[in-house]
Amino acid sequence: MNTEEMKKLVAKEALKYIEDDMIVGLGTGSTTAYFIKMLGKMIMNEELFDVYGLPTSYQARILALESGVPVVSLDEVDAIDIAVDGADEVDPHLNLIKGRGAALTMEKIIEYRAGTFLVLVDGSKLVEYLGQKMPVPIEVIPAAWRVIKEELEVFNATAELRMGVKKDGPVVTDNGNFILDAKFERIEDPLDLEIELNNIPGVVENGIFADIADIVLVGTKEGVKKLER
Ligand SMILES: O=C[C@H](O)[C@H](O)[C@H](O)COP(=O)(O)O
Structure with a gap:
C-alpha cells in the first residue's frame, strides 16, 4: 500500500465518526481532501442528512462546495461537533505540528473548539518528539x-x-x-x-497543537491504527 492509499484508508475510516445533524470542521491538506470528497459523496447519496462543513481554509471551502458539502462559517454555528484534519508530525502524546499548507491559524481556531478533534495521518508522520523532521x-x-x-x-x-x-x-x-x-x-x-x-x-x-487532538487515525500497511489520548 502506498502513501496515497493509506491517506484514503484513514479518510474512509473517519466517515464512521460523522452522523446526521453534525457541524464538521473541515481541515486543509491532501489527507483531508480525500475525506471532504468522500463526505460530499455520502451527502449527495443521502446517506447523511443535515451535515454542514466548517472549512479551515479557502482550499477546504472550495473543495467542499465542489464536492457537495454545504458550508457554514464560524460565526453561524453554536458548536462544532467534530473536526477532521491532517498533521505534519504526531508525537507519542498526540501533540502535533501542523501548517505545511499555511492554514494553521484557522485550523487551530476551529479544532480547539471542536467536541472531538480527529487527526488523519499516514505512518510516516509519527515521530518520537516534535521537531524531529519538520519545522x-x-x-x-x-x-x-x-x-x-x-x-x-x-x-x-x-x-x-x-x-x-x-x-x-x-x-x-x-x-x-x-x-x-x-x-x-x-x-x-x-x-x-x-x-x-x-x-x-x-x-x-504557531503550528504546535499541544493537547488538542483527541483521536489520531494512522494509515499503515496493516490497516488503520487508532491512537487515543
Ligand atoms: O496547513 C496545513 C495543514 O496543517 C495540513 O493539515 C497538514 O500540513 C497536513 O497535510 P497533508 O494531509 O497534506 O499531509
Missing part, C-alpha cells in the same frame, strides 16, 4: 517578519521566510500574513513552546 510554521504579521526571525534565535531556532511556488515573493496566508518556518533542535515541552511563541508580539499563531 514549526509560524504565521506572522508581515511588517514584523524580520524582527521575529531574529527573536527566534533565543529559542535556538533557525527560521526561514516561506516563499511562494507559483508566486514571486513570500507566501501570503488566507489571513494576509507571512509564514516563518522555524527549525528547533528538539521540542521538549510542546505546550510551553506553543504558549511562548504566541507571546512574541507580531506572532498571529
